[in-house]
Amino acid sequence: MLESGIEAGGSMTVIEGDHGSTYFHPDSPDALRTIQCLIDLQARFGGNSLIGRQLYPLMIEAGFHSVRISPRMVYVDAGRPELVEGFTKQTFIAMVEGIRQQALDFGLIDPETWEKGVQDLYRTTNPDGVFCYTFFKGLAIK
Numbered sequence: 001m002l003e004s005g006i007e008a009g010g011s012m013t014v015i016e017g018d019h020g021s022t023y024f025h026p027d028s029p030d031a032l033r034t035i036q037c038l039i040d041l042q043a044r045f046g047g048n049s050l051i052g053r054q055l056y057p058l059m060i061e062a063g064f065h066s067v068r069i070s071p072r073m074v075y076v077d078a079g080r081p082e083l084v085e086g087f088t089k090q091t092f093i094a095m096v097e098g099i100r101q102q103a104l105d106f107g108l109i110d111p112e113t114w115e116k117g118v119q120d121l122y123r124t125t126n127p128d129g130v131f132c133y134t135f136f137k138g139l140a141i142k
Helices: 029-044 051-061 081-097 100-105 111-123
Strands: 011-025 065-077 130-141
Touching: 011 029, 011 051, 029 081, 029 100, 029 111, 051 065, 051 130, 065 081, 081 111, 081 130, 100 111
Parallel strands: none
Antiparallel strands: 011 130, 065 130
16 A cells, blocks of 8 residues: 555655566567566565556555546657667666576576577667657645
């Protein structure tokens, strides 16, 4: 349950990502598998990397009203080099790479699939690649 700590009449804004919303070109089952490792590990340790899609029911359950959710897609292609570097490489791929050892230790993926998946994620940063990710913005009143 979302604990707000907000008194009646207050408002809240929440922005959360959703790792399951990731898609890209060229498509790669191995890259999707590495992302699934991130989702599974976060769940194993009590996190919820799919929480973006759950904001509406969580905010309602926490007692908010006038809840409005809007998706905020990050779309990255070679025409946006600052996003290729800052978001795709230095944020998303770096986050995936950061759980490599845990994913292997827990047997979620084999080393060859992991390496191919990460390589394929980097492939999306090439001139003909595309990377998309969705954040969800929630606005509500208590």
